Amino acid sequence: MASSDVASMAVEPSKKPRSRRALKPKNSLANEAVVMAQTPSQSPIPNPPDAGLSKENHESLSQPKKAAAKGKAKQATKKQDTSFDKDLQEMQEMLEKMKLEKEKTEELLKEKDEMLKMKEEELELQGKEQEKLHMELKKLQKMKEFKPNMTLPIVQCLKDKEQDRKKKGCAERKRPSPPYILWCKDQWNEVKKENPEAEFKEITNILGAKWKNVSAEEKKPYEEKYQAEKEAYLQVMAKERRESEAMKLLEEEHKQKTAMELLEQYLQFKQEADKENKKPKKEKDPLKPKHPVTAYFLFSSERRAALLADNKNVLEVAKITGEEWKNMTEEQKRPYEEDEGALSLKKEEEELMKLQKQEALQLLKKKEKTDNIIKQKNKEKRQKKKQQEIDPNRPKKPASSFLLFSKEARKILLEERPGTNNSTINALISVKWKELGEEEKQDWNAKAAEAMEAYKKALEEYNKSVAS
Incomplete structure (x- = not known):
């Protein structure tokens, strides 16, 4: 019986597990009636004789099932572990990709x-350049307003003189004809x-043959x-050459003067324009009192020398001194604060002394x-x-040789050229004086010496009369 039961148990297929879904009761009253009918009586049921054997058989059959379940569970855990590792790897790869993308975006x-930044700098530079151009445009516009207040001297050029001479119909100065041509003019009619x-x-050939026999x-x-015509011609040409040179000198002088005057006026105008464009600077008042020296400044001035000796930068020195000052106690800071008060008093005294000195200098x-x-x-x-004491009867000093010459030369030039300026006449006189020979100059010097001797005699007589 036992073997047959075991065989039947082994042959029976395993029952399917029930689903977790609860069945809906159709009729609650009918179900209750069925349950009441199936309930056993209160009398105890006797145990069958083969109960111990059935338990042993059941335990022996349940052991292989448990081993199979454990194997399946292990396989499931392994699969879960492998899937988790794969997910981790994928997530790490995704993170790396995200990091790379983040770096690229940064x-x-x-x-x-x-x-x-580059564009902003370019815009700033363009703005500055535009401001400069605007200022230059303003300057140019003001320069256009420049109008020189001066009368340019009228100097007649040599070319203009020649044109005027041609217009008036004056005969051109010809060179003197040689003796052969003069003789030909006399013999031509015969x-x-x-x-x-x-x-x-034929006539010229005849005249040439006759000239050979003259x-x-x-x-x-x-x-x-x-020879006489030649000398006269040369004198006239020399005179004209001197005049042209004198006129050239005058033109150059006038040009230089006008250029200098224009330059001065332009510079004045430019200075005024620059003053208008420039912003007025605030003038520093020398009498204004200065700020007193702080305690931290005194401390830093003491520490600076030592820190600079250690080959440290200015920035490092400033940082170190600031940190040390913060970490100092009030007792350590007190001597510097006392020195600050003393220095402020000294500065006030020095400023008062300066004021007094300035006032004294102004008075001086x-x-x-x-x-x-x-x-x-x-x-x-x-x-x-x-001037009141000067006697009008006192003899005056005589003129020099050049002044005597210039008086006569001026009269002649005014007769020859009426309406000319004094500057041109003076230039012509100076040119003529330079071209004078030594003999002519000696004559004028002799005249000046005679006048000087007469002046000396008159002075002696005057002094005698005053003394008496």
Whole structure:
């Protein structure tokens, strides 16, 4: 019986597990009736005789089932572990990709920031350049307003003079004709009468043949005439050359003067324009008191030398001194604060001394100005007295040789050129004086010496009369 039961148990298939879904009761009353009918009676049921054997068989059958379940559980855990590792790897790869993308985006953002900064700098530079151009435009507009307040001197050029001469119909100065041409002019009519049908070439040939036979005595008057005309021509040309040189000098002088005047006016105008464009600077008041020295400044000045000796930068020195000052106690700071008060008092005293010195200097300057004004007034009074004391009967000093020459030359030039300026006449006189020979200059020097001797004699007589 036992073996048959075991075989039947082994052959029976395993029952399917029930689902977790609860069945809905159709009729609650019918179910209750069935349950009441199936409930056993209260009398105890006797145990069958084969109960112990069935338990043993059941335990022996349940052991292989448990082992199979454990194997399946292990396999499931292994699969879960492998799937978890794969998920971790995938997540790590995703994180790395995200990091790379983040780095790339950060680099792109940095590049964009740099580009923006560059553009901002370019815009600032453009703005500054535009401001400069605007200022230059303003200056140019003001320069256009520049109008020189001056009358340019009228100097007639040499070319203009020649044109005026041609317009007036004045004959051009010709060179003196040589003696042969002068003789030909005299003999032309006679030869023409003798040979009325002869042409110009034939007449010139006849005259040339005759000129060869003319004696030296007959040629002499023509040569003398030629020499006289030549000298006159050379004198006129020399005179014109001198005048042209003098006029050139005058033109250059006038140009220089006008250029200098224009430059001065332009510089003044430019200074005024610059003053208008420039912003007025705040003038520092020298009498304004200065801020007193702080305790920290005194401490830092003491520590700076030691820190600089240790080969440290200015920034490092500032940081170190600031940290040390913060960490100091009030007792350690007290001596520096006391020194601060003493220094402030010293500074106040020094400022007062400076003020007193400045006031004293101003008073001295005012006194010097008043003294100078008084001295000038006294000098003017003395000069007036001297002028009043000068005797009108006293003989005057004579003119020099150049002044004597210039008086006569001026009269001649005014007759020759009426309406000319004094500057041109003076230039011409100076040129003529330079071109004078030594003999002519000696004559003028002799005249000046005679006038000087007469002046000396008159002075002696005057002094004698005053003394008596």
